[in-house]
Amino acid sequence: MKRLFASILSLFCAASAMAAGEPxxxxxxxxxxxxxxxxxxxxxxxxxxxxxxxxxxxxxxxxxTDASLEAERQRHITAANKKVARREADLAAAQAKGDAKKIAKQQRQLDVAREELTEAQKPLAQ
The missing domain is CATH 1.20.5 (Single alpha-helices involved in coiled-coils or other helix-helix interfaces)
Structure with missing residues (x-):
């Protein structure tokens, strides 16, 4: 019984050491x-x-953990997609009004939002 307990304890310690190893x-x-x-x-x-x-x-x-980083990445992608959609709607509204300054401003903001989306979609470093 002592041997069984000792071997289980050593396995647990080895597993803990491996889990606490290199990230x-x-x-x-x-x-x-x-x-x-x-x-x-x-x-x-x-x-x-x-x-x-x-x-x-x-x-x-x-x-x-890799799982937590992937979840964070997915949250960033979702937020960036929403921002792009909002910027596209803003641009469409500016185009409907025909104001050249507002159209240019909204286009710049849409371009920035698309760059952020592209950055968020990059895969995690492996």
């Missing part, structure tokens, strides 16, 4: 991105941003 490449990429943002914020003297990014880095180190 996935996607999590490492996210971590590197946050760290570079921290360096940039420190260089600009933006202390509030540094605090927020350090909090994000700590959360990444504690909770990052």
């Amino acid at each position: 996935s490449p996607a999590c490492q990429a996210k971590r590197a991105n946050i760290e570079s943002q921290i360096a940039a914020a420190k260089a600009k003297g933006n202390d509030r941003r540094v605090v927020g990014l350090e909090s994000a880095l700590a959360a990444n180190k504690r909770h990052c």
Whole structure:
């Protein structure tokens, strides 16, 4: 009985050690991105941003999984799709009014929204 308990305990410890090992490449990429943002914020003297990014880095180190990153990516894609649809409607309204300045402004905003959507749709780093 003691041997059985000892072997189960050792298997559990080995599994825990493997789970606590190296983070996935996607999590490492996210971590590197946050760290570079921290360096940039420190260089600009933006202390509030540094605090927020350090909090994000700590959360990444504690909770990052490929599944959580994919869920976050899907949320960004959904939000970007909604923004593109809203910008397309704004452009259509401006075109209906015929105001050249508003049309140009709405077209620029639509272009930015489409770029954000394209960025959100990029696959996770593997």
